[in-house]
Amino acid sequence: MKYIHTKTKKSKYFSLLIIPHSNNIKQFKIATWVPKLLIFTIIISLSTTIFLFFSYRELKNKYLAKLDELDYVNSINIKQKAEIETLREKTTEIQEKLDTISKFQEKIKNMIGIKDNKKEKRVVNPSRSGNQFFKEKAVLEKLDNSIISQIDELSKLLDNSKEELIKLTADVEKKMKYLDAKPNLMPAKGKITSGYGYRRNPFGKGREFHKGLDITNKPGTKIRAAGSGIVTFAGYYGGYGKVIIISHGYGYQSIYGHNRKLLVKVGQHVKKGEVIAEMGNTGRSTGPHLHFEIRYYGKAVNPKNVIDNYK
Known part of the structure; x- marks a missing residue:
């Protein structure tokens, strides 16, 4: 099969002849602007395709770069969140310790x-x-x-x-x-024979107010300071016999009477529980015992309300 393309100089058409092996010859007329349009269309299509191809590659590269950047940011965020969670746990631990300290303070x-x-x-x-x-x-x-x-x-x-x-x-x-x-220590071992308050007068008739405790034991029994303080008197004083007076501060004084022997001096600082005298029978006394008084701002008070584990 042969194709013969003819064109006249003044013609506005192309003639396209199709000559088959048979005798039937076919002729087609095509306007001259059609091939030009076709070529123009092909050029535009190729240009557009090339432009889109390179644009796609550039966008793809940018997209991949953004994905890498996003992955990096996400990894940083995950790391920071883990660090923040650890910090939160630490702050919680500190809070618990503070609560423990607060409870300990209250205790x-x-x-x-x-x-x-x-x-x-x-x-x-x-x-x-x-x-x-x-x-x-x-x-x-x-x-x-x-x-x-x-x-x-x-x-x-x-x-x-x-x-x-x-x-x-x-x-x-x-x-x-x-x-x-505070003079809250029992000053001597022994039996309490007379308490604070009114009692029968051991030296005569009637009743009298007893301002302290009488603790009976054998002569020489150790007498201890009921509380720490300064010895303000140590000597013989009327019916108290050989007596020691200790000023403890905070309004408290303690008095220890009828001792056989005094072991401290005026002005001496004594500690709670320290031995200060030996039990005796000096002064106005019916037998070996300790007369113990507690005074609060100069007024005698019931030692039972001050001494711990009073029996």
Whole structure:
């Protein structure tokens, strides 16, 4: 089969002849602008295809780069979230320790009888509230802000705890000095033959008010200071016989009468439980015993209300 393409100079058409092996010859007329349009279309298509191809490659490369960047950011976020979670656990641990310290402080205060003048509000740990402190959908910035806020609160708690410990230490020292000075120790072993209050007069008729305790035992029994303090008198004093008076501070005085022998001097500092005399029968006495008085701001008080484990 042969194709013959003919064109006249003045014709506006192309003639396309199709000559088959048979005798039937076919002729087609095509306008001259059709091939031009076809070529133009092909050029435009090729240009567009090439442009789209290179644009696709560039976009693909950018997309892959963004994916790598996103993966890197996600890895950093995961690492930071893990670090924040660890920090949250540490802050929770610190909070628990602060709570333990606070409870220990309260226990010490209760043990030695220190009362708070005012109640301070404690900062509540966010991790212990009903809402979960870290939510899975929370953004990293909010997590950071929450942690920073919690750390600030813990810092304030630590400062408050430090101040409370300093104050508690001072209060404990004062209380310990007070307890050491308070004449609450039974001064001698023996039998209590006469208590505080009205009794029958052992030297005559009628009743009299007895201002202390009479403790009976054999002569020479050790007499101990009921509390720490300064000896303000040590000598013979009327019906008390050989007597010792100790000033303990805080308004307390203790008196030890009818001793056989005095073992301390005026101005001497004695410790609670220290031996200060030997039991005797000096002064106005019916037999070997210790007359023990406690005075509070100059007034005799019932030793039963002061001495620990009074029997």
